[in-house]
Amino acid sequence: MKLVGFLLMLAGWFLVLAALEMLGAATPRALFVLAGFAVEVLGLALVFRANLAPPEAEP
Amino acid sequence: MGQPSPWVSEITTALCLVSILLVPLAVVGLAVLTNGLGKSRSAAHAMLASMCVIAVAALVYIAVGFSWEGFAGCAAHVITVGGKPWDWMARQPFFLRGLELNGSPALLSVVLQMFAVGITAMIPLNAAADRWRLGPICASTAVLAGWTYPLFAHWAWGGGWLSQLGTIYGLGSGFLDTGGASTIHVVGGLTALSMVWILGPREGKYSPEGMPVGIPGHNLVNVVFGCLLAWAGWLGLNSAGAMLFGGAPPSGLVLVEINTTLCAAASALVAVVVTRLRFGRPDASIAGNGWVGGLVASSAATAMLRPAAAILIGLIAGVLVALSVEWLELWLRVDDPGGAVSAHAVAGLWGLFAAGVFAGMGSRAAPGQWLAQLVGIATLVGFVLPLTYGLNWVLNRILPYRVESDGERQGMDLHELGAGAYPEFMIHSDDFIQR
Numbered sequence: 214m215k216l217v218g219f220l221l222m223l224a225g226w227f228l229v230l231a232a233l234e235m236l237g238a239a240t241p242r243a244l245f246v247l248a249g250f251a252v253e254v255l256g257l258a259l260v261f262r263a264n265l266a267p268p269e270a271e272p
Numbered sequence: 273m274g275q276p277s278p279w280v281s282e283i284t285t286a287l288c289l290v291s292i293l294l295v296p297l298a299v300v301g302l303a304v305l306t307n308g309l310g311k312s313r314s315a316a317h318a319m320l321a322s323m324c325v326i327a328v329a330a331l332v333y334i335a336v337g338f339s340w341e342g343f344a345g346c347a348a349h350v351i352t353v354g355g356k357p358w359d360w361m362a363r364q365p366f367f368l369r370g371l372e373l374n375g376s377p378a379l380l381s382v383v384l385q386m387f388a389v390g391i392t393a394m395i396p397l398n399a400a401a402d403r404w405r406l407g408p409i410c411a412s413t414a415v416l417a418g419w420t421y422p423l424f425a426h427w428a429w430g431g432g433w434l435s436q437l438g439t440i441y442g443l444g445s446g447f448l449d450t451g452g453a454s455t456i457h458v459v460g461g462l463t464a465l466s467m468v469w470i471l472g473p474r475e476g477k478y479s480p481e482g483m484p485v486g487i488p489g490h491n492l493v494n495v496v497f498g499c500l501l502a503w504a505g506w507l508g509l510n511s512a513g514a515m516l517f518g519g520a521p522p523s524g525l526v527l528v529e530i531n532t533t534l535c536a537a538a539s540a541l542v543a544v545v546v547t548r549l550r551f552g553r554p555d556a557s558i559a560g561n562g563w564v565g566g567l568v569a570s571s572a573a574t575a576m577l578r579p580a581a582a583i584l585i586g587l588i589a590g591v592l593v594a595l596s597v598e599w600l601e602l603w604l605r606v607d608d609p610g611g612a613v614s615a616h617a618v619a620g621l622w623g624l625f626a627a628g629v630f631a632g633m634g635s636r637a638a639p640g641q642w643l644a645q646l647v648g649i650a651t652l653v654g655f656v657l658p659l660t661y662g663l664n665w666v667l668n669r670i671l672p673y674r675v676e677s678d679g680e681r682q683g684m685d686l687h688e689l690g691a692g693a694y695p696e697f698m699i700h701s702d703d704f705i706q707r
Contacts, residue, residue, distance in 0.1 A: 219658040226654025229647055233441055234354055243643050250646060253654040261604050264469050 215263035221256025225249045284515065285375045287522050291511035292380065295387040298505025299326055301498045302394040305564070308494030309557060309610045310401040313683025315490060316693035318401055321409050325397055326390040328410045329417040333389045334382070339364040341385070341422035343378040344431035356440050358433045362426050377516055384512050385425065388456050389417045391509075395460030398610030400467040400673075402474050403680055406688055408673040412664055416463055420660050425455045427651070429517050434651065437644045444641025447648040448631060450518035451510040451571030453623040458652045459660070461617025464608065466661035471674050473607030475681065484601050487609065492556045499540075499560040506567040507532055514575035524575050531574040531582035532567065538586030539566025539593065539619075546594035558594050561611035565593035568616055569623030576631035585626045589619045624649055 228249030236242040303322035310318045342348060342362025349361045364370060371378060393413040397404070427434040428449050438446035449455060478484055489495055510532045514520035520528065543562025547555035569589035570582060577585070596614040600606035606613060628645030667673075674680075679687035686692055 219661065222654045222658050226650055229650040229654065233437075233647065234356070239640065239643075246643060246646055246650065249654070250650045253650060257653060257657075260469070265605055 215260055218256045218259030218263060221259060222253045223256075225252030225254075225256060228252060284522055285380065287525070288380050288512055288515045289375075289383075291508040291515070291525070292384045292387065294508025295384065295391075295505050295512065298502045298509055299387060299390045299394060301500070301502030301505055302391060302398065302564075303498070304494050304501060305498030305560065306394065306398045306401060306610055308491040308498060309398070309489035311487070311683065312490035312694060312697075313685055313692060314402045315685065316691070317406070317684035317688055318397075319693075320689065321397055321404075321406055322394060324406065324410050325393045325413045328413045329389045329393040330386050332414045332417040333386055333422070334368060336366055336418045337389065337422040338368060338382055338385070339366050339422075340419070341426040342430045343381055344429075344435070346378075346431065348426075348431065357436075359426075359431060359436060360433065361423065362430055380512070381429070381516050384509075384516060388452055388509065389421050391452075392421050392456050392460040392463075393417060395457070395612045395616050396464040396467045398612040399464035399608040400471050401609045402684060403471055403675055404467070404673055405675050408667065408671045411667055411671055412463075412467070412673070415663050415667060416459075416660070420463065420656065420663065421455065421459055423659075424459050424652070424656055428455050428648065434644075434648050437647060438638075438640075442640060443644035443647070444628070444638035445644075447644050448576075448627050448641065449572050449624060449648070450520070450576075451506075451513040451574055453568060453572035453620045453627075454648055454652060456509075457568045457571065457616040457620035458624070459656055461613055461615075461620055462652060462657045463660045463664070464612040465606070465617060466657065466664050467673075468606050468608050468613065469661065470664055470668050473605065474609070475677065477607045478605060482605065484605075484607075489557055489609070495557055495560045499563045502564060502567060503533070503536060506536070506571070510571055510574045513571070518573075518575050520575040527577075527579075528575050530579055531577050532570045534579055534582045535570035535574070535586035535589070536563050536566035538583045539563060539569065539590035542587050542590030543594040546591060550594075550598070557611065558597055561597060561615040562590040562593045564615040565589045565619030568619040569626065571620070572623040573627035573631040576627070578630075581626075581630040585623060585630065588626070589622055592618050592622055621649055621652070 229246050232242050232245030236245055307315055307318045340361050342364045347363040348359045349363055351358045393416050426432040428447055434447035436446055437443040507529055511525045511528050514528050540559055540563035543559045544554040547558050566586040566589050569585050593614045596618045597611050624645050628642035
């Protein structure tokens with residue numbers, strides 16, 4: 214779960230970079246950046262959740 | 273406007289240098305704060321670790337770190353995507369070779385960051401107190417000062433892609449961070465969070481049911497003294513940063529000093545009020561973290577804020593720090609004895625976003641500034657956090673970070689240094705009993 218969380222954070226960051234490069238208009242670019250950031254927050258939540266589990270319960 | 277006269281330039285250089293020379297006070301302040309918030313049986317270890325961190329950070333940064341960071345306009349690794357240049361990393365020789373050793377802005381920036389990287393490295397130490405061994409502390413600091421810090425600092429301060437978001441993509445003036453809210457504090461705060469995750473909570477911090485047990489800092493006088501010492505350092509840090517990375521003239525430093533102090537004051541007072549409302553009495557350690565959080569939040573754009581905006585940023589930073597300390601400890605099981613994640617990462621991220629909203633007000637309005645700030649924040653959370661966690665996770669496999677269970681019970685002073693910080697006092701009679 215922790216690894217998935219970190220991969221989601223990286224994926225969100227790549228979405229942000231892609232938004233900068235691929236979208237020229239201000240509104241779609243801002244929405245895409247916000248979406249990328251939301252993916253990062255989801256990844257962060259997963260990592261926090263993985264750290265809540267006691268060590269013996271980790272995969 | 274013509275070129276500044278040599279006299280003005282020398283005055284600017286001297287003023288910048290004086291500001292930079294205040295920055296070690298921030299490092300010392302954080303060291304004293306770390307000492308106060310830790311246990312008495314780890315107090316000497318905390319101070320020695322702080323000294324080692326400052327030493328390793330300065331040596332590694334000068335030896336290799338600055339080579340990756342560079343300065344605006346220096347040789348760099350640039351990738352061209354869609355016809356647009358993405359400046360990823362500087363390409364400078366090691367040991368400052370190729371840099372003229374005079375009073376140039378590039379060299380002043382080196383001096384500032386030689387101290388600043390010490391602040392960054394002190395932040396994880398604050399969070400991982402009472403359980404992190406000295407050898408791994410030095411190794412982790414070397415990685416932070418030699419790679420993680422310079423990489424992000426290049427993007428934000430060294431002419432990298434974040435600083436060019438304005439010119440390339442039309443996002444305001446590019447990513448704005450004149451005093452190091454991102455490069456110094458959020459990078460340090462996210463590394464602190466990684467360290468807490470890797471090390472796990474201190475023994476006895478959580479009951480089997482998962483409820484946290486209060487382990488108070490051993491010296492609250494040191495905590496508050498450290499915060500006040502850090503204030504003097506921050507005035508220098510924000511002033512020098514505003515001149516070197518924000519292009520502020522010497523006359524602009526008056527506003528820097530006002531805003532830095534207002535932001536810290538508002539943040540500390542609101543932390544006092546929040547803890548009074550939550551616990552019935554003000555909490556000195558959280559109020560101290562509120563003060564530091566206000567200083568951190570002020571760092572993003574202190575030269576470009578109106579005083580009222582600085583107060584508002586401080587008020588919100590104080591609420592965020594006070595609530596996030598409790599939230600992280602109670603709900604997310606983050607055992608951060610120094611409150612470093614809240615005071616540096618949470619307050620720093622807020623300060624960066626607020627800079628995009630408030631620094632663009634009035635005549636300085638720059639469309640898209642908030643989006644540039646959000647891209648910077650997304651880079652910190654989406655790239656720097658996985659990077660710093662991954663590097664420390666690997667290092668922990670090679671050189672185990674956490675002290676043995678017996679050592680933790682005995683205290684880091686006796687276990688690692690062979691002598692306690694306060695040999696004439698026996699404060700915890702049960703500390704050395706094998707359980």
